[in-house]
Amino acid sequence: MPRIYEYDASGQVIIAPPDTALRKFGYCKLYDILGNHSGLLHFHTLRLKFPYAGRDWMIQLWKGRLFLACGGDLGLYHKPASRRAAFYDCAGEADFLPMSLRIIHGDEVLVDRPATLHWLMTGFRTGGRRYPPSQLTLETTIVLKDAAMLAAVCAALDDQASKASYKIEGYAVNIVW
Numbered sequence: 001m002p003r004i005y006e007y008d009a010s011g012q013v014i015i016a017p018p019d020t021a022l023r024k025f026g027y028c029k030l031y032d033i034l035g036n037h038s039g040l041l042h043f044h045t046l047r048l049k050f051p052y053a054g055r056d057w058m059i060q061l062w063k064g065r066l067f068l069a070c071g072g073d074l075g076l077y078h079k080p081a082s083r084r085a086a087f088y089d090c091a092g093e094a095d096f097l098p099m100s101l102r103i104i105h106g107d108e109v110l111v112d113r114p115a116t117l118h119w120l121m122t123g124f125r126t127g128g129r130r131y132p133p134s135q136l137t138l139e140t141t142i143v144l145k146d147a148a149m150l151a152a153v154c155a156a157l158d159d160q161a162s163k164a165s166y167k168i169e170g171y172a173v174n175i176v177w
Contacts, residue, residue, distance in 0.1 A: 005122075013111055014069050014124040022120065023090040027060065027077045040067055044133035046163055046177055050152035056081050058088055059142070059153065061164075061177055063103060064133035071111045071124035072103045072138045091119040102139040105131050115141060141174045 004021050005014050016022060025031075035041040043064025050057050055078045063072035076097060077088035091097075099121040103111040111123030121140070144150045150171050157166050157175065164177035 007126075011111070011123075012125055012127050013071070013113075014066070014122070014126060015113070016073070016120050016122040018093075018096065018118050018120075020120060026090055027058070027075065027088040028086060041065060042133065043072075046160060048153060048156035048160065050156040051081065052149050052152045054081060055079060056083075056088075057152070059156075061138055061140070061175070063136045063138045063177070065130050066124045068130070069124035069126045070103075070105075070128065070130040070136070071122070072101065072136065073120060073122035073124075074099060074101060074138075074140050074142075075121075076119045095119070097145070098141075098143040100139075100141045104137040104139065105135055110136075115143070138177045139175070141172050143170075143172045146171065 003017060005016055008015055032045055036043065041064065043062050046061040048059040057078045060075045060077065076091040076095065078091060078095065079088045096117040096119050098115045099118050100115040101111060101113040101121045101123050102109060103123060110125045113121060113123045144153055150168065150173065153173055154168065157164060164175055167174045
């Protein structure tokens with residue numbers, strides 16, 4: 001039976017495995033609205049939406065508090081371009097991308113996850129202070145499939161230029177938000 005989260009005792013970090021049960025639920029904005037109003041979550045999110053290979057894609061970055069832990073995640077989602085509803089499916093294994101995740105507060109690295117093939121790279125540190133999302137920095141490097149996907153993601157990032165910065169190396173994009 002797929003788990004939702006696992007605990008990495010060495011880093012005191014809660015992570016989602018690639019086969020997390022969360023894959024069954026896809027994504028819609030209502031999840032974020034309900035989560036932020038539940039009192040159990042407090043976060044900021046940045047959604048990068050872009051067309052690629054006949055589908056509408058989204059990379060969602062998320063930083064803040066998950067229950068009693070502090071950290072963030074990034075998810076990879078897509079939907080058929082013909083689907084009018086803004087409900088995204090979680091990326092399947094064929095679409096997993098190498099992603100890393102680092103969550104920083106000031107000079108303190110709270111979460112540091114190396115690049116792994118994934119659709120939902122998570123890291124929530126337990127046992128420490130919980131900081132407001134505005135005091136956290138999320139850094140990630142995502143290696144995209146090809147030049148077309150890179151161009152589409154960069155265009156989405158350019159639309160969010162006031163919120164996040166990025167650098168490119170080959171097909172990898174390093175985002176700081």
